[in-house]
Amino acid sequence: MTGYPTDRHGLIYRSTALDAGFTDTEITRAVTRGDIVRVARGAFAPPGDRTPEQIHRLAAIATSELAGGSVVVSHQSAATVHGLEMLQPSLRRVHLTTGSPAGAHRTTTRHEHVGVLADDEISIVDGIVITTLERTAVDVACTTTMGFAGALAVFDSALRLGADRAEMQEMVQTTRRGVGRARRALRYADGKAENPGESWSRAQMIEAGLSSPRLQHQFRDVQGNEIARTDFDWSGLLVGEFDGMTKYQKHLRPGETPFDAMRREKQREDALRRTGVMVIRWTWKDLQDGRVVPMIREWLARLGLTAA
Template identity: 50%
Template sequence: MTLFPTDRYGLIRREAALRVGITDDTVAAAVRRGDLIRLAPGIWVEADDSSAADPDGVYRLRCIAVAGSVRDRGKSTLSHDSAAALHGLQILHPERETVHFTKRTKGGGFVRGHRHVHVGPLLSDDVTVVDGIEVTSLARTAVDVATAGDFERALVVFDRALTMGADRELMSGMLATRARWPGIAAARRALDNADRLSESVGESWSRAQMIAAGLPAPRLQHTFRTSDGEVRADFDWEGRLIGEFDGIQKYGLRPGETPREALIREKRREDALRAQGLMVVRWTWGMLERAELVDHLRPWLEKLDRTAA
């Protein structure tokens, strides 16, 4: 078994492998066997590395690999989806192949290979260092992602950024300097509606679809007292209709618990809420992908109005 040389991030670089006598053919064979994952030209990671256990982890390593290989380090800073990956800032539908940089010039942006280079000013407060890599700050990253996407993507990233401690006023000020940028109106609307109480990408995406459809705004993360103990709901309307996004995925399995046991626990939890006279409606990620949430929720909200009349 070949022992590949790795750097502080667990990356295997071609020049380091060659120095210890490992040939390109040996590396290529390891890639074919699935022992190595290619991140960028001349850079790999071992497939059983814990940092590469999921697509998000692989993309984070790809960003680090490409950032360490650029020739104009000091002039280009990881930004957009790539900075989000290093911050651990979750975003909706991340693009995991291209590595994004922002370059401090007035022109010269390009997309080539793994790199998407944006251009524009970066203030000193817009830049920070994460794990030894220069990246845009949390607030600047959220604004960049928001203005490059639609309302749903913007609301998700602002929710997550607020949860991580980003300053709303700072992000608002950044948006104010981009008055003519594409996507600015949607980003401003998203920041106005952003809420740090949202606990996941799915919950934020759910709320974005509700807002876009003009549905009544729900209360977030309210705790109800039931016979099964305290239950915190993702969403509720008037304390009578509860909305839950994909509860099994949200809460996960407890130690030693099987999926069937988790389903039974969730069913007991819902039964306890219903025993309080509360209506409970649940939806999944797939329903959000298929844009089915609004039609799924509307009859319940109409029923809520009828029972209040």
């Protein structure tokens, strides 16, 4: 694919392509061949290995640009622009807030939410008018289909990115739908949780009434040498680790493969066990199938730790 004009975000717009001498037929053929990828009506991007969140981010930016900045990108769409991590978000539609108390509208590609936004709830990121980080997190927490876990995940992520907890607490003191769940999740939110899988793990522990674990503790051997920083631990005797492939990919060292990172993780786990710490692990599938809480409860009981 060559010659198509792109903007600062790497987007190709039908209007600018036509101005550059391309025809609709050429654009359609380019999409069919995979030379360009349609991300929104009238907007395309060069092909590439993108996550669903990255593709949706481009769609949200394109929608805003095509509207001339007259709409405010919000909810899950604003989250992708801010870089907020969400738990299994629905990214089928670009979400916008109308600034009006009435007139919500939904199509197959757009979801326009009603609501008046205060000036301090709107920001500009990469030239796009979107809801602030705090307002975005609250909107997602109130509307997520993943319930308490989804709300906790987005608040954990917001705090990791530096969101103001006090501002979010003020925002959830309303009567909007889903705000009770959001209020409860914000109470438990902790920026030390490093990804949505860890947030979902903690949500299941909270809802089951398990003893609260310590997050991201640095373990050392008797000589004081660093051994490992763990996802969860109880009294320094039981360690819980959430395993996701993104975890290994995110922390790759130069020249490493995911397999190398997994082997390093195994060595780290062996070092913990040599100090008398029990290590248990779980995956996305374990969370989906409800196996995590029974496993933790069993080991808390075996080790004589408190299990509510």
